[in-house]
Amino acid sequence: MVRRLFQWLDERLGLTTIHDVVLDRKVPKVNWWFTLGSASLFLFLIQGITGVFLTVYYVPSPDHAYDSVQYIMNEVRFGWLIRGIHHWGATLMVLVVFIHMLRTFFYAAYKYPRELTWISGVVLLLATLGMGFTGYLLPWNQRAYWATTVGTQIPGTIPFIGPFITSVMRGGSELSALTLARFFSVHIWFLPAVIAATIGLHLYLVIRLGISHIPDEND
């Protein structure tokens, strides 16, 4: 019965092919440093899940943002745990993604034919930092407000287009309800969509090209 069900699904979904290509592929004998990619993916999933739960109570408006975070911390059952994991998970994700890049650089895994894997990885690193930058403002406390004031000033010094970039980031000349709405939207929709799509490309390339081995004497 189970066998027939499996065959029925396999015929339609191609489960055997997926198993052969994704799970049964041969990889070089590698070390623990090669687990950082899947660790990054796992952290992204944790951030996604805890983030979805946080949006249930969080309100992205200057009048309510701070109170809603306080409510999550003090009133919502296990709210402190979800926010704690999301907060520290962000730090851990930046670290893991960065060390993953250092590992790739050190072992020259970016060389032919993996140039596009590297470029998609750079996009993922930038998007991860973007998540950190936009997420920092959301509690709408003093630290967040002024760090973002300075943070949005910095691109303003780029010649010609700088002031335009700053006003797009802030939604005006000063930080306001518009800024918070923009940062929230970028944090929960734009960047996660970019990250998810780029992870798809990144993983496709990793599976298609195979991972590179550790450089050795007789390369």
Added chain:
Amino acid sequence: MPHEQLGNEETIPFFPDQFMREFRVMIGIVVLAVIIGILGLINPVGLEEPADPFNTPAHVKPEWYFLGLYQLLKFVPKTTGVLIPIIGVVVLALWPFFDRKKETDLKPTKIRAIIVAIGMLILIALTIWGGVS
């Protein structure tokens, strides 16, 4: 073809060998998350004071992973300071096209180790400096 590179070296199947290793790392992350959660009971993630647009605090600090960049910007002229990271990112993204020679010995690996070590030292130093100043 890339697959041919795997021809004459020792390989392992992704599943279960490498997968189990990755799985253990994921378990480690879950354990870490739970520990962080329990620590959150004793020392919750702070919320500090609510934002006040009319009151600039004495020390404005970004998230810790931007501290290095923040510290750098204090010392170089503004336009240069903002162009350095942009150029840095472009060079980083296009690096595989600058360094494409096939490696025949371990020398390039050693050079890269030095680049990573120096880069990390500068970054860590700037980050700590930005953190304490």
